[in-house]
Amino acid sequence: MKLYGLGSMEERIEKLEDAVSQFADRSQQYDEEGSFPFENFQVLKNIGYPALSIPKRYGGLGITLYELLKMQETIAKKDGATALSIGWHMGITKHLGENEIWPEEKYKRFAEDVKENGALLNNAATEPATGSPTRGGRPETTAQGTDTGWMINGRKTFTTMAPILDYFVVSASIEGTDQTRNFLVHRRNSGVSVEETWDSIAMRATGSHDLVLNDVQVNKDDLVEYIKPGNKPAAGWLLHIPACYLGIARAAQKYAVDFASTYSPNSIEGTISDLPNVKQKLGEIELLLMESEHFLYNVAAQWDEGNLEKRNAMKPVLGAVKLSVVNKAVEAVDIAMRVAGARSLSRQNPLQRHYRDVRAGLHNPPMDDMTIMQLAAKSLDDYS
Numbered sequence: 162m163k164l165y166g167l168g169s170m171e172e173r174i175e176k177l178e179d180a181v182s183q184f185a186d187r188s189q190q191y192d193e194e195g196s197f198p199f200e201n202f203q204v205l206k207n208i209g210y211p212a213l214s215i216p217k218r219y220g221g222l223g224i225t226l227y228e229l230l231k232m233q234e235t236i237a238k239k240d241g242a243t244a245l246s247i248g249w250h251m252g253i254t255k256h257l258g259e260n261e262i263w264p265e266e267k268y269k270r271f272a273e274d275v276k277e278n279g280a281l282l283n284n285a286a287t288e289p290a291t292g293s294p295t296r297g298g299r300p301e302t303t304a305q306g307t308d309t310g311w312m313i314n315g316r317k318t319f320t321t322m323a324p325i326l327d328y329f330v331v332s333a334s335i336e337g338t339d340q341t342r343n344f345l346v347h348r349r350n351s352g353v354s355v356e357e358t359w360d361s362i363a364m365r366a367t368g369s370h371d372l373v374l375n376d377v378q379v380n381k382d383d384l385v386e387y388i389k390p391g392n393k394p395a396a397g398w399l400l401h402i403p404a405c406y407l408g409i410a411r412a413a414q415k416y417a418v419d420f421a422s423t424y425s426p427n428s429i430e431g432t433i434s435d436l437p438n439v440k441q442k443l444g445e446i447e448l449l450l451m452e453s454e455h456f457l458y459n460v461a462a463q464w465d466e467g468n469l470e471k472r473n474a475m476k477p478v479l480g481a482v483k484l485s486v487v488n489k490a491v492e493a494v495d496i497a498m499r500v501a502g503a504r505s506l507s508r509q510n511p512l513q514r515h516y517r518d519v520r521a522g523l524h525n526p527p528m529d530d531m532t533i534m535q536l537a538a539k540s541l542d543d544y545s
Contacts, residue, residue, distance in 0.1 A: 163209035184239035206279030237408025242366035252398030343386035403486035480532035
């Protein structure tokens with residue numbers, strides 16, 4: 162059964178939990194091989210997951226941000242790389258549809274492809290010379306006008322889900338101008354290729370390879386967004402990032418609790434869960450993740466309930482959620498490894514993968530230093 166055929170969030174999450182339960186069994190293999198989890202994505206397509214964040218008027222379910230984050234956390238508990246990867250598609254399609262970023266007919270055709278075929282999309286914005294697009298660098302990828310549309314040339318890095326994406330939203334500088342535009346590029350377009358460059362020790366199964374664009378011809382209506390220079394508006398959908406890392410940390414917590422509850426060295430009676438120092442660590446983990454959960458979902462609920470004006474004022478708190486939740490996730494997994502001891506560093510132990518994966522969150526947007534500067538500006542405005 163498709164998830165959008167179920168009547169409540171609770172029913173959908175229960176169905177999702179059942180569908181993704183097998184992901185954890187394959188995580189180690191994908192991580193060690195650095196291979197892409199095609200099987201996981203087929204499971205998500207089979208239950209109609211990619212269409213849930215598309216607004217109802219385009220045939221999707223139009224789920225709230227709160228529900229999206231709950232679902233993303235559910236997936237991340239079983240496989241963090243799959244969760245982070247699909248989270249980009251889910252968040253971007255939600256953002257585009259709700260804010261009517263693209264021409265209506267363009268988005269409608271894309272939405273139909275998602276619902277009927279499970280088509281997947283991600284932004285392709287990062288480049289070797291510009292670094293993170295949140296820093297404001299001008300793309301070296303170029304778009305040149307032609308009689309029928311545009312010709313695009315360039316290379317994009319960190320293109321998550323590159324092995325399976327159907328659509329790439331490519332940022333490019335318009336030749337002869339100081340303007341930057343977003344173009345919708347289909348995988349089948351001539352000149353589109355993926356170079357397998359992803360060699361990170363974290364999130365190894367995200368397939369975040371380079372996208373290479375060599376004289377790619379697109380139509381005039383594939384110019385889907387005019388990028389305005391300056392400060393970007395608040396983006397609640399980016400909370401899929403901390404939701405993912407919270408899920409990974411919860412998986413590490415479960416391992417630590419299970420280990421402590423069953424490990425019984427012959428130097429003690431009972432299990433190590435009875436020891437005060439172990440209880441201290443388990444309590445510290447729970448506190449960190451309890452704080453993260455309340456912060457994340459309280460802010461998500463505020464976003465869902467807020468109007469445009471309120472949402473635009475939420476940029477500092479959205480950044481604060483990401484900073485807080487990700488850093489607490491890193492700390493929680495570290496403590497979980499202390500509970501398990503040296504065996505947590507075994508290649509067969511999932512904790513070492515969880516630790517490598519949560520570290521990746523420090524490099525997802527927004528960056529901690531930018532968030533701190535926004536919070537400083539907020540406090541100065543509030544109290545001046």
